[in-house]
Amino acid sequence: MKPGFPGGLLLLVPALALGQSSSKDPVQHTLAQQEAFNPPLQAPDPVSPAPGGQATAGARETTTAIQVSAPSYTAGERNFSRRISFSELPLGTTVSDQFRDRGILFGGSGAITTTDAAVASSPVLAGTPLFEGDITGRFVKPGTDEAAPVYQFIWDIGHFDAAESVQMDFYGPQGQLLLSSTNAGTGSYRFAVRGGNFGIASWRMHLVSNDPGGFGIDNLYFSIPGNNDLGREMGLTECNLGNPVNPAAGNKVQIETDYQGQRPFPLTANRAYNSLSGQWTFFPRVSHQVGTIEAQVTRPDGKVLTFTGGQGAADWRTTSTDITEQLFSELDGAGNITGWRLETLDDQVETYDSSGRLIRVSERSGLSHSYRYQLDAIELEHSLGGMIRYSLDTAGRITGFTDPLGQHYTYTYNSDDMLSSVSYPDNGGDRRYHYENTTHADLLTGISDANGNRFASWSYDTARRAIRSEHHSGADRTSFDYSQLDGPGTSNTTVTNPLGKETTYYYTRINGVQRVFQVQGHASANCVAGNQQYGFDQRAFIRSKTDWKGNVTEYLRDASGRELIRREAVGTPQEREIRTSWHPAFNLPTLVAEPGRETHYEYDLKGNLTRKRVVETSAP
Template identity: 25%
Template sequence: MGQGWSQMWNKSYEGTSVNWKISEMRGGALLDAGTFPNGEYYILVKAVAYNGASTEWVYGSFEIDNTPSASVSSLGLVEGAFDISGSASFKEHAGGPEGTVSAGYGPQGQGWSQMWNKSYEGTSVNWKISEMRGGALLDAGAFPNGEYYSLVKAVAYNGASTDWIYGSFEIDNTPTVGVSSPGQVEEAFDISGTALFKEHVGGLEGTVLVGYGPKGQAWSQMWSKSYEGKSVNWTLSEMRGGALLNAGAFAEGEYDILVKAVAYNGASTGWVYGSFTVSRVNQAKSLGSSNGSCQAALAGNPINFSIGNKYQKERDLDLEGPGLPLGFSRFYNSRSTLTSSVGYGWTASFSEYLTFVTGKVILHQADGAEVHFISDGQGKYISETDKVLLIEPVVGGGYSLKEPDGEVWSFDGSGKLFRITDRNSNTKTLTYTSGRLASVEDNFGRRLEFAYRPDGKLATLTTPIGPFGYNYDGQGNLVILTKPDQTTKTYLYEDPNDVHNLTGILNEKGIRSLTVQYDTQDRGILSQGAGGTKSVSIVYDNNYVRHVTDSLGRTTTFKLYVEKGIARVKEVSGEGCGSCLGSVGERYEFNDRLYVTQAIDGLGVVTTYTYDERGNVLTMKEAVGTPEERTTAYTYHPTLDLVTSITRASVANPWQSTTTTFVYDERENILSRTESGFNGSGAITRTTSYSYNEHGQLTQMDGPRTDLSDVITLEYYPNTPDQGFNRGRLKKITDPLGSETHLGEYNAFGRPETGTDQNNVVTTYTYDPMGRLKTRSVNGFTATFSYDEVGGIVLSHYPDGREFAYDYTNSGWLEKVIGLPGSINYIYDTEGNRAREEIRDDQGTVVRYTLFEYDGKNRLHKTIYPDSNYEERSYDLKGNLTAILDQKGQGTSYAYDRLSRLISVIQPGSVITGYGYDNLDNLIRVTDAENHPTTYTYDDLGRLLSTLSPDTNLTAYTYDAAGNLLSKTDANGITASYTYDGLNRLTRISYPDSSQD
């Protein structure tokens, strides 16, 4: 418009009226607006007659606007392969492509990074950068993290174009990474974890870096590995060419694990931390009985599976008091390298001694274990773990160790044990000849004498009941024990890898009662009784995990916790093992002295404990965090490990307590026990008092009654040599009514051979050479008993003519009882559970039998009868019976509260009985199937005060100080009164109407 014409066409027409078109003038070709630049155009036309006459130029107009439109999709956060796309609209270009789309991207705030374009035919276009790139998608894994813009422009064929149109997308390829903390590690171990990367289409997704170092210090070493894949399970061993870490190369302590994941584009996590602890089990500390801890790592007969130590305790002699017990035990430890007077790997009673290292004293116990004591900085030494014990220097030389039971062990300056004294000054004195223990004698004249072979091995132990003999093989192993009755026990050492490993025991019958196997690392891996019974096999997993399988193939897994070289069971899982300590699902937490601070049972119920500085329990909180939560508190003597009070919440007076208090004399004997609390009327107490002689023997017990004398007195034979075996023994008991019981003619075992009761009836006893009752005679009537070599009773005959014979399996389980008439026979599974019980007649024909099956903890699961009907029992993880299915297929279920108290029984037909309890476990409510409650109230001494029921209404009760029922008043106000003698025997019942007495 405003310019000269661009092109001109003409055409001649016949006719006076013409409709003309430029397309006719152009041979039928239309004009193509797509080729026109945008703008306004004029049309000019002139008509010229045949004679030359013409019009002026006549004008028209048209407009061209081929400006396209375009859009781009904003993608948000992208990962992996992605595309940028959008749409464009063009005006038609009849002669070819309508236009071109140019697209690219760039980091926000910067120039574009790359640009592509493509020409399109068509007026409506859906474009993609991948089309412009020959089909190649963009790879987010190759982009640096950040925000990006996308830009697009559409250019029409005629050159008309859009402005740049913007979209956006975001790249965040930051990975995530995690590490599994191995906890306490042993032997070969690995560090592992997971990482999540964003996809990198072009290759590796990223790299994981892993290192470790002592806690709070710089890392020691670092490894890395690049991975393909978005989800990675990484292990340090892969980065180390398959090599595991070796805990043995680490110093004991806590270690940090640090791990980082770096994506291909350089985006990374921060350092993520884990941890592991190197805590080695101290072999010397772990020998022996593990101090009897209920969390000790013991299984089977037993094997300590923390170190693989086979431990065996043999009690050769056990003589009862007076004074200190006098006995002799031997202890075997397969992991011990000690050669003692009783053989390689064996130790024995009275072999305790002390050794000294800088700042530490080590107690070598008779069972082979070491207990380490550290200096308190004031000249004394305190035990590192378990109960707080003190070793103190003694004026004049030597050391003393006081045990929790009050015994004082005295050692000379070289650490040799020479005397044991109890809290009442009873003693056992050790004498030595040429450095060897020669004798042990107590203050009642009982004596043990030790005789040795030329090589220093114990040959004979002479005791009050006779001699014990000991024989050894050429390797120094103890192989035969000969008892005073001339029976023998044989010990076998058959391991080809270690000639000192105890592999079996033949009992006094010659039956192999124990078999033990070891692996090539000298660890016990199998323990079983006669014929494979009570078998346990052990698999040693790393990181203090052990798998124990019993004789029925049930496997239990134990997770150990190690502190100061001692292992304890921390967690128990699996099927259950009848020959193992601990129950499935149990978990424990410990303090640094290995006291349990928290115990969680298999049902998730929590019990917590607190302790004083001497290791005494201060509080025990049960069912923590539940409605049944309750606390028991303890106090102790200021200098002695003796409980002085036990306190729990009162059940009779809210916000008050019930307490049991104990008073002791200067020798730690209990003088009185007082229970105090409340009943419905006020405070109540009852006290029992005790008196002792100079040897700590009980001489008087004064009961709680005040209405009459309820004193029991005890008299002992003098502690003089002329009394023989009677020396210091109980002579007479006088009851509150003055009646006397006399005992006398004691034998070397400390058992009386005569006794005269309150009615002057004399009973005499005889015993076999091992102290087992042989005859019992009363008024000329005698019962006799016979035993086999291992002490099982095989025959009993009674004065009325009844006689029973007993047979046993090789495992010592009662197999048959033969009497009149017929017999009872028992068959066992390999765990020692009775699997079949038979009743046979005189001809040996089975007339009745019952079968039994058991669960993983050897609890009765099923009882099967001859008609194939059965009863089935189920239990929860605490051993509570939860269901019984009877022979008719009808079930009864049982539910318990968090303190394992029965709270409901659901019988067939939905018959429900409910139960409720007070804080002291007294049953206070029973609700029957018709929802009728019967309630009970108690005082703090556990005595029933009242019963309120729909049937009998209110009944009230009163008691004397000893807990005897004094009165019972029914709902009609009728009171029955009760009278008792000094022995608390009922002597009279009185009613308001004397005719009812």
């Protein structure tokens, strides 16, 4: 048997990639964008059935009991607190609970607001003795003293006159030390730390060696304490059950395609509904409020990805290491944002204007789609020719579109501004959407076909979560029990399939998102959790999985989550290893090496496959 990958499969070490740069000038110093780093990821202990068949959590807990009450989420809604700059308070103020409404309480050795010679125009928070005392903080639900962790924390700190002079410690909800780090150089820095699957509950910053100038902190941002990153639970997730529902959040998602062209990189007219937002998404977009560190990118399936940066930032950070998209802002000479660029792992580039509207999508082959906006229309044109023209009413709603063949499709809305029907050309009839929930008028409860037959229905609980999914006459009925989701013990959802078989999905929260780590009961092939158990690497990508027959597969991945090594049937005589090498410019494999065979791929300058060569090798 070959040894396992370094670092183990369930217990993962923090990634401290601390590349830094700054100027030693005490006045005109540079605020470096510190590489984000992560606390350890640790899968919970396996759960086992208790007497009576009810599963109980292992001795080690990794989730915090945060009750969810009627969650809803809209792109542009804040995931992060407003900036704390300490200019809100007079100089010399002892800081403790003044920012309770934003979700943080300060402590330490008499932390006060003062000025720093390195940044004379901006107050900072410093400990006592001045610039030498400890500074501590703990996160609470805004406006309360109730402890609540965050999944990301960003702050400025300095000005350091000596390297490794200040230690920064971060603690989880049970007071466990998640990680410690020191400044690797001199100057002032912006740090970011992600909460992993514990969440950051409190922190301490303190001198550990002599630093002539001491240190202070400024410009604090953090995810709203106690909140999950609900935007990432929208759209298609790693586990969708029923028709389809995300059991980790109770989110009902419905993806509809009204038109798809036949050319390479075809024009499409897609829509995506999400019960978390209660909205239909027609186009990707970027949402950003000037002066904040938060930018949200809505994807075609309705998922919302949050990035953090700030005024003058061109390269924005992801809120979780397993987000593979990269966001950049285009800046003018004054540092104002004039546009956006999103690069995806599949080598697509999306360009947005300063208001966040999508204006161009291009793929590696050079083919592209262009978007033009008018008062009463949106035009989507293919670089090879052909156009979809959307019509808008005076309220800006999409009332229909004309496809490249000149055929017209019509959208109508009900009195609550929810899409109620789509009319198709060539006597294709209407598809009707029902919203019958008496409490939440934006919840999709059913769909009827062109003959008026209702073929799909959904029911919801008071927290907007889908509790039942079924087709006509109860066919394919799937029910969801969320009573233990985000509750005490290990967070889980129990799903009952059309045959009455129950499956329980156990979650660990990683950077604000629920991830399945173990499954008990009847497996589903429609979910990444068709396997029984999972381990994650330090970037929150799947590192190992165990299927229902006990077969173990291990993965080693690169920073983008792409597979480098896969070991199958680990620990058995049938164990085998597959290695993959990737193109330096494209997300395309150049070599897949497996026992007895190597497959080589060659591409042209646009990523088109020009040659595939299979070489027989001797099996190890």
